[in-house]
Amino acid sequence: MRDPVAWTRGLHRTFAVTERRAGLSGALVDLIAPRRRTHAAVVDLDLDVFAGEIVGLLGPNGAGKSTTVKCLTGLLQPTAGEVRVLGLDPWARRTEVVRRVGVMFGQRSQLWWDLAVREAYDLLAAIHRVPRATYRERLDALATTLELTPLLAKPVRELSLGQRARCELAASLLHDPALLVLDEPTIGLDVGVKRRLRTLVRERARQGTAVLLTTHDLADVDHLCDRVVLVDKARVVFEGTVPELRTQLGGQRRVRVRTADRPGDDELAALTRRVRSPVRIDGDGVVEVVVPAGRPVAHVLREVLSVVFAEDVSVVEPTLEGLLADWYERAAEGTA
Amino acid sequence: MNGALRTWGSVVRLGVLHHFAWRLDVVIALLSATMVLVLNGSVWEAVADGQSRLGTLTPVELSTYVVIAWCASRVTATRVDENLGQRHASGQLATDLLKPLDLPSYLLARDVGRAAVAAVVTALPLLALGAWWFPLAWPRQPVTWALVAGSVALGVAVGGQIGLLVGMASFRLRRVTGLVSLKEVATALLSGALVPVTLMPDAAAHAVMVLPFAALAHVPAWLFLERATGAEALGLLVAQAAWAAILAVVVRLSWWRALRHLTVEGG
Ligand SMILES: Nc1ncnc2c1ncn2[C@@H]1O[C@H](COP(=O)(O)OP(=O)(O)O)[C@@H](O)[C@H]1O
Ligand SMILES: [Mg+2]
Numbered sequence: 001m002r003d004p005v006a007w008t009r010g011l012h013r014t015f016a017v018t019e020r021r022a023g024l025s026g027a028l029v030d031l032i033a034p035r036r037r038t039h040a041a042v043v044d045l046d047l048d049v050f051a052g053e054i055v056g057l058l059g060p061n062g063a064g065k066s067t068t069v070k071c072l073t074g075l076l077q078p079t080a081g082e083v084r085v086l087g088l089d090p091w092a093r094r095t096e097v098v099r100r101v102g103v104m105f106g107q108r109s110q111l112w113w114d115l116a117v118r119e120a121y122d123l124l125a126a127i128h129r130v131p132r133a134t135y136r137e138r139l140d141a142l143a144t145t146l147e148l149t150p151l152l153a154k155p156v157r158e159l160s161l162g163q164r165a166r167c168e169l170a171a172s173l174l175h176d177p178a179l180l181v182l183d184e185p186t187i188g189l190d191v192g193v194k195r196r197l198r199t200l201v202r203e204r205a206r207q208g209t210a211v212l213l214t215t216h217d218l219a220d221v222d223h224l225c226d227r228v229v230l231v232d233k234a235r236v237v238f239e240g241t242v243p244e245l246r247t248q249l250g251g252q253r254r255v256r257v258r259t260a261d262r263p264g265d266d267e268l269a270a271l272t273r274r275v276r277s278p279v280r281i282d283g284d285g286v287v288e289v290v291v292p293a294g295r296p297v298a299h300v301l302r303e304v305l306s307v308v309f310a311e312d313v314s315v316v317e318p319t320l321e322g323l324l325a326d327w328y329e330r331a332a333e334g335t336a
Numbered sequence: 337m338n339g340a341l342r343t344w345g346s347v348v349r350l351g352v353l354h355h356f357a358w359r360l361d362v363v364i365a366l367l368s369a370t371m372v373l374v375l376n377g378s379v380w381e382a383v384a385d386g387q388s389r390l391g392t393l394t395p396v397e398l399s400t401y402v403v404i405a406w407c408a409s410r411v412t413a414t415r416v417d418e419n420l421g422q423r424h425a426s427g428q429l430a431t432d433l434l435k436p437l438d439l440p441s442y443l444l445a446r447d448v449g450r451a452a453v454a455a456v457v458t459a460l461p462l463l464a465l466g467a468w469w470f471p472l473a474w475p476r477q478p479v480t481w482a483l484v485a486g487s488v489a490l491g492v493a494v495g496g497q498i499g500l501l502v503g504m505a506s507f508r509l510r511r512v513t514g515l516v517s518l519k520e521v522a523t524a525l526l527s528g529a530l531v532p533v534t535l536m537p538d539a540a541a542h543a544v545m546v547l548p549f550a551a552l553a554h555v556p557a558w559l560f561l562e563r564a565t566g567a568e569a570l571g572l573l574v575a576q577a578a579w580a581a582i583l584a585v586v587v588r589l590s591w592w593r594a595l596r597h598l599t600v601e602g603g
Contacts, residue, residue, distance in 0.1 A: 074433070076599065076600060101434075103434045105431065110434065124435075126342050129339040
């Protein structure tokens with residue numbers, strides 16, 4: 001197999017943090033004897049991103065995603081472990097590495113506030129030493145896909161969030177990077193802009209760019225990611241495909257049946273025995289049965305219909321959103 | 337090489353564009369610089385009134401010194417300290433470091449753009465105004481103009497490096513403004529921009545001549561007066577260049593150190 005475009009092995013990063021004592025006297029004590037401790041933001045992280053692959057880095061706020069991104073792009077020196085991008089150590093050789101890497105932070109601009117978008121692109125092309133003719137071609141193509149043409153003459157500070165996001169994505173692609181890193185790129189965007197960004201990122205991956213994406217938008221993950229890495233409290237807790245993640249999170253479908261006359265307790269007990277799976281009934285007489293992993297829906301449905309008289313039937317797919325929300329909640333309680 | 341020229345040319349141009357993006361700022365800077373020039377020039381004129389010489393300077397030489405030193409200081413007064421400090425505080429440094437550029441060089445190149453704008457839209461109008469308001473002693477030899485221009489250019493290099501050091505020193509603080517005003521006071525007092533170095537007590541004047549601040553205003557004024565010519569003039573330029581080089585080394589070492597401790601917050 002080919003080498004990954006970017007990888008980490010046993011990546012650790014700790015921060016020295018100062019803890020503040022409470023109150024006025026605490027503040028005074030802090031002034032003289034600050035209380036410091038180290039905080040591990042990333043612990044023992046192994047990550048591979050191959051050419052043409054979109055890897056999602058997921059996890060609750062503070063899990064260590066941005067820290068990982070910063071280690072990969074040479075902004076932070078790892079405390080321990082190895083990081084390579086295109087075979088180079090990004091910390092030691094940041095300038096060389098960032099020539100081949102495109103980065104978009106959803107919460108931060110890489111453009112120049114006072115310059116018109118086109119001026120900013122000209123400058124980026126000059127900084128990246130993209131030959132003029134190549135640059136013009138690329139900009140034309142990006143402007144068409146992202147509909148940037150009406151924005152090119154505007155100063156960056158006058159762009160709306162969605163317009164800026166489109167301009168930022170184009171900016172991170174002008175030098176045709178081998179690795180594209182997107183840190184919460186769709187934060188705060190409307191569905192139209194999100195869709196446009198996703199289409200372009202997909203397209204890029206198809207052409208061979210390796211993509212690392214951190215996001216809280218699980219539609220991004222569903223639409224884009226070939227593989228996801230879930231981190232929690234600085235550690236990787238899951239790695240695999242999106243369907244595998246669903247299974248791992250206990251994502252089971254449910255059959256919901258609205259009944260004409262509410263079944264009695266005996267009937268429900270009988271149903272539970274037959275489907276060998278939890279059965280619930282709500283106040284409106286809707287029976288809900290969990291479809292156990294590996295059992296066809298039709299099978300479960302037949303069992304249910306043989307016991308109750310159905311007026312309406314639906315099958316509920318778990319959303320990744322809901323599953324992760326449950327999981328984050330359990331993780332926060334320390335039971336996941 | 338061609339690529340490097342295009343890159344750095346574009347960054348200098350950015351400095352120019354950035355400065356022009358806020359035209360009102362340029363106008364206000366010119367207004368306040370004019371007020372300082374007229375006030376400070378008048379004060380020194382009054383001090384010299386009726387005297388044949390103040391220190392070694394005739395009254396006309398004194399006004400000339402005051403005008404030229406102030407004009408030069410407007411060009412060498414860097415903004416990189418503020419810029420770097422704000423970038424650090426806002427986390428903007430992260431996107432700067434993601435560009436394949438050496439950040440100190442990038443900021444210096446931008447500052448060269450700023451200095452070019454300041455030379456044209458601030459220093460030259462101030463010089464014209466100063467010449468109209470005060471009696472000035474103009475250089476007798478054409479080469480003096482070249483020496484003064486070279487000296488101001490070296491002053492920009494020295495000022496920029498001092499600015500970078502101040503900016504980096506602010507990384508441990510929440511705001512850069514305190515350090516910047518400290519630097520501005522030091523510069524105003526020690527560079528000759530407001531008080532001619534030659535009128536300071538001997539010990540102070542000697543000390544100031546050893547510090548890098550004299551490169552920012554005193555040296556161009558002194559060359560303009562043709563008080564140093566030939567080898568002596570070249571010596572002054574070499575001293576400025578030496579300061580620029582020494583500071584460049586200190587900047588480099590501090591930058592490596594700062595990068596190691598930088599944690600690029602946010603995101
Ligand atoms: N510069 C810093 N100094 C101290 N702690 C930090 C710093 N940057 C991040 N952290 C801490 O490291 C952890 C991971 O942060 P981050 O990687 O930004 O998380 P996220 O997954 O939300 O992107 C958090 O607990 C955060 O508070
Ligand atoms: Mg983050």
